[in-house]
Amino acid sequence: MSYRALAGKQTVLWSFTVAAGRLPVAMAPLAFVFLAKEASGDFARGAVLAAAYTVAEAVGAPFLGARLRNRPYRREIAVGLLASAVFFTGLAVLPDAPLSVTVIMAAAAGASGAAVPGALRAMVADLVPAKDLNSALSWESSLNMAVWAASPALVASAATWWSATVPFYTAAASATVAAGCLFALPEKTGRPETGVRLKAVARQLTAAWPIYLTSAAAMYLLATVELSLPALLEQRELPAAASGPLLTGFALASIAGGLVYGLRTWPGSPERHSTIFLLATVAAAASAAAVPVLGGLAVVLLAAGMFQAVVLIARNLSLQRALPADLHAVGYSLQYAGSGVGYGISAGATGVLLNWTNPTATILITAGITFLLTAGSILGRHRPMAQETERVSNGSLRRL
Incomplete structure (x- = not known):
């Protein structure tokens, strides 16, 4: 068991898709704080938006994940990523919108892509031999940690040197790229066992x-x-x-x-x-x-x-x-x-x-x-x- 099995074209593309799909999630909490500070000077508003995003993500994950039992993964994940991209763009375009509107957009952005991490993790089982699954999941976890480690610096730099809306445009672009990459990966469709209630x-x-x-x-x-x-x-x-x-x-x-x-x-x-x-x-x-x-x-x-x-x-x-x-x-x-x-x-x-x-x-x-x-x-x-x-x-x- 080693990381050599992850050097193939499909697994490299899957790794890139995991990183691109994870980046918006990792950027979001701090990005909300900077956006609220720039738009209204109120850090509390940013905390509310971050909470709405996180709660919606936690609530949406099991419901959207359940849809994958008998649906094509690529289509479901891509729709979720593109919907998140739309709402991230909306937050960047309308940073001064009323709090109720921005909370709804933040929650929608979180819920839309909530099933993406779990679905991408499930997809890797079809990309590597069973004996290398441990390595694949270890690589995926380390990749996620690397994205989380880099995201605060990216958000802070972009918000400080340019504008607090830049991280949201970046998140939208990253989600869109991830959605496009999905269709270069093999399809995976859930096939629930028949007869199980x-x-x-x-x-x-x-x-x-x-x-x-x-x-x-x-x-x-x-x-x-x-x-x-x-x-x-x-x-x-x-x-x-x-x-x-x-x-x-x-x-x-x-x-x-x-x-x-x-x-x-x-x-x-x-x-x-x-x-x-x-x-x-x-x-x-x-x-x-x-x-x-x-x-x-x-x-x-x-x-x-x-x-x-x-x-x-x-x-x-x-x-x-x-x-x-x-x-x-x-x-x-x-x-x-x-x-x-x-x-x-x-x-x-x-x-x-x-x-x-x-x-x-x-x-x-x-x-x-x-x-x-x-x-x-x-x-x-x-x-x-x-x-x-x-x-x-x-x-x-x-x-x-």
Whole structure:
């Protein structure tokens, strides 16, 4: 197993499509802040727009993902990307529109492309041999992390040197390019198993809830670390500006960790990997709350970034194994929604905790909650999900 299988023409094009389709999502939150500041001088307006975008994305992902069970992937994804491009363009053209209008456009932009990440992840199974799927998913995860790491700098530079509308035109162009590239990739059409009723399908999807919980827990912890870091540095009497380089290091460590994880098949199952490395991430985050010096903080954040990468990739492999092929896109979309919910809840809780207590306590409380969520996912796996899938495919759930 290696990355050589990803050097073919189709997989290179798929990689470019993943990056181009992901760029608008990664740019959006900060772009909304800059747009609101330039248009009205109100940072709160930007936060509202970012929240509308994120919530709509989380809500839309499972519904649009479900459409892919029996529809052509390329057409569905392309329509979603082009619709997002239209709304991003609308936000750039009408930055001074009433708040209600911009909120609707932001939500529509988020919901339209919500199924794209999960669908593109499901498509790669047809592009590489089964033995190289681990490498492909590791590469996809590292690619996403790289886009997320680069996006804030792109948005800030464009908004500062030109205009806050430039990131939205860029996002629209990137989504349009991704939509065009899709039609150079092989078609994939969902083919649901005949005879399996809707309740049986729902039971298959909900049987994977420990994986969704792991996704939510990982993002819950990540949000608190990101949002609490400047305050933690100030509490340590360290420069808050150091949060930028520290988070960049975290992102680069995540990219490196993901690439290393995809180089080979590691002992144990992906489920075990995600659990062990999520606990390791919790330990690293808790250590970050206690480390008093900048160098030590950098070391534990680098370790947390590498551990986090393994969690994100292992959960994708777990879901790939837990669900039949026709439900991969739906499952990935549910997982994506769970991640968004986890991040959103954590962002709100972090704000409350920072007002109620200090940054050290905030991170430790979040680490404790993440540990409990991880324990819940472990207990939820007492009944292997693979057996649940087998039961459905053998027809034992068709009576429902």
